[in-house]
Amino acid sequence: PTLALAAEADVTFVGIGDLGPKAPLYEDGFISEAELKSLQKAGGIAEIVGWVFDREGRMIDGITNDRVSSAALPSxxxxxxxxxxxxxxxxxxxxxxxxxxxxxxxxTDERTATALLGA
Known part of the structure; x- marks a missing residue:
């Protein structure tokens, strides 16, 4: 029922977590250090509700994405x-x-927005 309800949302707010040495997924105990290193080696740079993606915004195949239990990003x-x-x-x-x-x-904040516009 919860996943079905999430799929019907008109507006969804999400955070973007990085996959550096202090990655929230790792520090909060959702993934092991070995999994973090595997995700980094596969090109993972960030995650949204546990779904890890690469520099091009493509989802990483396998590793921890095979077991994510959070709702998929809505359309x-x-x-x-x-x-x-x-x-x-x-x-x-x-x-x-x-x-x-x-x-x-x-x-976002002004400093991040300025950096994004300069990228």
């Missing part, structure tokens, strides 16, 4: 998917998510 054609993200270490992930249209809205 950006039918709803708003707004990311809330800021900071230098998140820039590659924000760029990938915006360029690949994983999200169609962004709330």
């Amino acid at each position: 950006r054609e039918r709803s708003l998917v707004i990311a809330l993200a800021m900071g230098e270490r998140k820039l590659p992930g924000i760029l990938a998510a915006v360029n690949r249209r994983l999200v169609n809205g962004l709330i």
Whole structure:
């Protein structure tokens, strides 16, 4: 029922987590250090609700994406998917998510917005 309800949302707010040494997925215990390194080796740079993607915004095949239990990102054609993200270490992930249209809205701070416009 929860996943079905999430799929019907008109607006979804998500965060973008980086996959650096202090990746939230790792620090919060969702993935092991070995899995973090495997994701990085596969090109993973960021995640949205646990779904890991690369610099081009493409989802990483396998590894931890095979077991993500969070809702899939809703259709950006039918709803708003707004990311809330800021900071230098998140820039590659924000760029990938915006360029690949994983999200169609962004709330950030002025410093991050300036860096994104300069990229």
